[in-house]
Amino acid sequence: MEIRRQVDSQRTARYKLAHRTPIPAAFSPTMSKTTKAKTPKPKYKRILLKLSGEALGGEAGFGISPDEVHGIAQQIAEVRELGVEVVVVIGGGNIFRGLAGSEKGIDRATGDYMGMLATIINSLAIQDALEKKGVPTRVQSAISMTQIAEPFIRRRAVRHLEKGRVVIFAAGTGNPYFSTDTAAALRANEIGAEAVLKATKVDGIYDSDPKKNPKAKRYSTITYQEALQKRLKVMDAAAFALCQDNKMPIVVFDFFKEHNLRNVVLGAKVGTLVTG
Numbered sequence: 110m111e112i113r114r115q116v117d118s119q120r121t122a123r124y125k126l127a128h129r130t131p132i133p134a135a136f137s138p139t140m141s142k143t144t145k146a147k148t149p150k151p152k153y154k155r156i157l158l159k160l161s162g163e164a165l166g167g168e169a170g171f172g173i174s175p176d177e178v179h180g181i182a183q184q185i186a187e188v189r190e191l192g193v194e195v196v197v198v199i200g201g202g203n204i205f206r207g208l209a210g211s212e213k214g215i216d217r218a219t220g221d222y223m224g225m226l227a228t229i230i231n232s233l234a235i236q237d238a239l240e241k242k243g244v245p246t247r248v249q250s251a252i253s254m255t256q257i258a259e260p261f262i263r264r265r266a267v268r269h270l271e272k273g274r275v276v277i278f279a280a281g282t283g284n285p286y287f288s289t290d291t292a293a294a295l296r297a298n299e300i301g302a303e304a305v306l307k308a309t310k311v312d313g314i315y316d317s318d319p320k321k322n323p324k325a326k327r328y329s330t331i332t333y334q335e336a337l338q339k340r341l342k343v344m345d346a347a348a349f350a351l352c353q354d355n356k357m358p359i360v361v362f363d364f365f366k367e368h369n370l371r372n373v374v375l376g377a378k379v380g381t382l383v384t385g
Contacts, residue, residue: 148191152376155194155270157297158185159290159307162202164364165231171203173234182238184370185275189244193374194270196300197235197277198293201227207285221285225252228289232279233257245274251283251292263299270300290348298355305357306373307344308364313381314341330382343383352383359383 164181167174189195204227210220229250236246247269250258258279259265269276281292297305311319312327316339319325333353336343343349343359352359362373362380372379 153303157196157302159293160199162200166203178238200289218285225280229279232277248277251280290344294348294351312363
């Protein structure tokens with residue numbers, strides 16, 4: 110009799126469990142009162158950000174402005190939080206521009222090496238600002254300078270990216286007569302970036318200078334061939350040829366608009382896309 114009672118009790122319990130009214134998700138005791146928003150999915154998983162040296166100089170375009178440097182670091186940190194692997198190539202025009210020096214009598218090769226040293230100074234400034242925001246960073250130099258930067262080694266750079274570190278490539282290609290635009294295109298292809306994001310002070314590519322011509326037309330997308338035929342200043346010829354030959358997309362956008370780097374990475378229609 111006692112055994113029969115236990116069996117009936119177990120059957121009743123199973124029946125209630127099978128036919129109970131589900132608890133609405135909003136009232137579930139295991140659910141937090143505030144649900145955490147999902148992280149948006151980025152369009153690009155690995156990018157190369159090309160910055161001009163003047164970006165560090167603020168309005169004057171010369172020297173290094175701490176406010177500008179920290180603003181740049183903040184935008185890079187935002188993108189890294191999305192899980193995007195970030196590589197940075199920066200120019201040295203805020204300190205010394207080799208081509209300008211050669212026009213004033215400095216040997217061209219010497220001037221270019223001086224410009225490479227300027228990019229190393231800028232790279233260290235960006236590294237310092239990023240690490241103060243808790244972003245692990247490595248500087249790799251095309252010129253041997255082991256006390257302050259690693260030598261450029263492609264496999265090591267890729268491994269740094271896989272570990273979540275931002276990699277800054279300094280000293281251009283390590284050779285005179287090549288710009289940091291060319292270094293950006295070269296490194297982007299070497300490390301398998303999905304796009305080159307060229308940071309500028311204008312919101313894309315125009316058919317003429319928008320500061321001089323208020324009726325200048327902005328392109329939302331343009332092909333490599335069209336850019337060449339119309340002689341639009343996207344990058345220098347060597348850099349552009351590298352991107353075209355390897356079908357590397359280029360996005361030219363206004364970096365100085367807040368959160369714009371993040372918007373580009375998320376696939377928003379920002380700036381001008383140059384593709385095949």
